[in-house]
Amino acid sequence: MWPSLPSTPKRGLTLWREALKLDCVPLKSGRLSCHGFAPRLSPTASCRSHPGRIFLNLRARGPILAALLVVVGYQNVVTYPHLQGELAAVNRPQILASASLINANTRGTDKTVVSVRRGEPFLLFVDIPGDARFSSYMAELQGPNGNSVWSLAVPGEATKDTIPIRVPGDHHEAGMYTLMVRGIDSSGGKGSEIGRYPFELQVRN
Numbered sequence: 001m002w003p004s005l006p007s008t009p010k011r012g013l014t015l016w017r018e019a020l021k022l023d024c025v026p027l028k029s030g031r032l033s034c035h036g037f038a039p040r041l042s043p044t045a046s047c048r049s050h051p052g053r054i055f056l057n058l059r060a061r062g063p064i065l066a067a068l069l070v071v072v073g074y075q076n077v078v079t080y081p082h083l084q085g086e087l088a089a090v091n092r093p094q095i096l097a098s099a100s101l102i103n104a105n106t107r108g109t110d111k112t113v114v115s116v117r118r119g120e121p122f123l124l125f126v127d128i129p130g131d132a133r134f135s136s137y138m139a140e141l142q143g144p145n146g147n148s149v150w151s152l153a154v155p156g157e158a159t160k161d162t163i164p165i166r167v168p169g170d171h172h173e174a175g176m177y178t179l180m181v182r183g184i185d186s187s188g189g190k191g192s193e194i195g196r197y198p199f200e201l202q203v204r205n
Helices: 009-022 041-047 051-091 154-160
Strands: 097-099 113-117 122-126 135-142 148-156 163-167 173-184 192-204
Touching: 097 113, 113 122, 122 173, 122 192, 135 154, 148 154
Parallel strands: 097 122, 113 192
Antiparallel strands: 122 163, 135 148, 135 173, 173 192
C-alpha cells in the first residue's frame, strides 16, 4: 500500500506531484523515498541539465556522419546519373554491330571479325545443330586467354532457328574469342562439345 499523505492536503498534493515526476514514493514524514528508482527526465530536461553531453555525442558521431554524407554525395553525383544513362540507352533503339557465326564452325572459311566501340554491346548469330540426345545447350564465350567470360543456357527448342546472342560491352579487350557450345542431356551433366565458333573482336576508342 502507498504511505498515507501528510496531514496538510495542499502539502500532500504537492508531494505526490513531485514524487510522480521523479518516480519516488512520498513518505508520511513529508520526504521522498527514491531508493531503487531512476528519475525520469524528459529530453528537454536532459538537454538543459547536460548541455555538454550533446556536444560530446555529436563529436563522437562526427566521422560517421561525414562518411554517410560522402556516400550519399557519391551516389547522387556518380552512381545514379550513370545508372540513368545506362537505362536510357537500353530503352532507346540502337544500331548494334553484329557478326554471323553460322559458318564459323567450318574449317577453311574466312575469319569472322566484329568491330565495335569500347563499351558497346554487339550481336552474334549462330546456328546450333539440334541433337535428340540433348535437351538443352550451353553456350560459353572464351576470351583471348582461353578464360570463360560468360555462359548462356540455350533451350533445345531455340535450335530450330538461328539464335541471336547479345554480348554485353563490359570491358572486352581486343583479340580472338571463341563461342563454344555444349549439349546438355536430361541428367543435367556437363555434356559434350558440339561446336566452336571463333571470331576476332576489334575494339575502337
